[in-house]
Each structure stands twice: as C-alpha cells, then as structure tokens.
Amino acid sequence: MKLVVVSAGLSVPSSTRLLGDRLAAVAAPAATAPEPGPADVRVIELRDLAVEIAHTFTNGFPAGALAAAFDAVAGADGLIVVTPVFSASYSGLFKSFFDALSVSDPDALAGKPVLIAATGGTARHSLVLDHALRPLFSYLRVVVVPTGVYAASEDWGAEGLDGRIDRAAGELATLMAGLSTARPLPRRDSFEEVTPFEERLAALRPAG
Secondary structure, rough: OOEEEEEEOOOOHHHHHHHHHHHHHHHHHHOOOOOOOOOOOEEEEEEHHHHHHHHHHHHHHOHHHHHHHHHHOOOOEEEEEEEEEEOOOOOOHHHHHHHHHHHHHHHOOOOOOEEEEEOOOHHHHHOHHHHHHHHHHHHHEEEEEEOOOEEEEEEEEOHHHHHHHHHHHHEEEEEEEEHHHHHOOOOHHHHHOOOOHHHHHHHHHOOO
C-alpha cells in the first residue's frame, strides 16, 4: 500500500508539511489494518520542484525529479494534498504541479482517493477546501475524502484539530483499503456485438 503526501509549503519548517505529516501518521497504519505494518509513505515537497515544474510548461515534458514525483503520484493507492492559502485559494505552485501532471498523464489521478487539506493564518479562509480544492480535484476525477482539514494558526495545539485529522485520515484509509481489495468489473466488449434491432422491432409488432 502506497501513500503519497504532496506538500506545497514554502518555509522550513512548514506548517503545511507538518499537517501533511500528521495526517499521514494516522492514515498509514489504518490503511493496512489489520495487516501488520503501515503503508509506505512518500512526501513530495513542491518547493524543491518549482524550477522543473516551470520548465515543464515550456519544454512539454517532465524530467528528473519531477518525472519521478509524477510516477509516485500516479502509482499511489492514496494521496494527501496540502497547500498554504494565498488570496483565498490554493497556491500557484500547488496548482501548477497538478496542471503539469494532468497534461503529462490525463488519467494519472482518475479514481484515486485524495484527502484535501490546507493551512492559513486565519480561520476565515477555511472555505478554501470546498470552494477551491474540492472542485479542482473533482475535475481531475479523483475520489475526494468527505472530510477536509483546514488548520489556521490558532488551531495548532488547540482542541479540535486532532479530531479532524483522525476523522479525515480514517476516511482516506478506508477508501484506500476498499479500493485495493475491490474486484475489477468484468469487461464487456459491447462494440464487438451487433444489436439485432430489426428482430427486436419485429417481435414488438402485434400478431396477425
């Protein structure tokens, strides 16, 4: 089981990275329960890929560390994505990463369970989860976890954040475990079969 955290934090240390780590710490063991051992967790720091992301839009293809990051995201069983809030929305670096990924592989995220999270200086920006992040990832055809997590500056060390982290990470773990054990739907080669419309219409005609 592979869990990937995508963090768009810019500072070191970063509250955005801290939130991603705390979510992963809860989701990773729960995703493999009751099997022993947590899921394999990889963290992608977008600030380290900023130059390569910009080059992707001019060169037309990812290379080096960015290509490896795209492969990790595409191969993950679940994602935790965390962005700082800028101008009441996700950061430009965060959006550029997923834009470049969708250009490189339009189906990379399709059907993948994703936990959305964000950090900001004030609780007034908490609607960024539903007004910006959720529509973006719905467009990318992912399965967005019902509970998103927003952490304002005053939330760190305050009552309530731990409960939201536990709930959201638990929902992600449940989706990861369910999708990994789900049986694929049987293939129906409908285009190879010719529907006998004339025979079916004839059967509908009244007798005599």
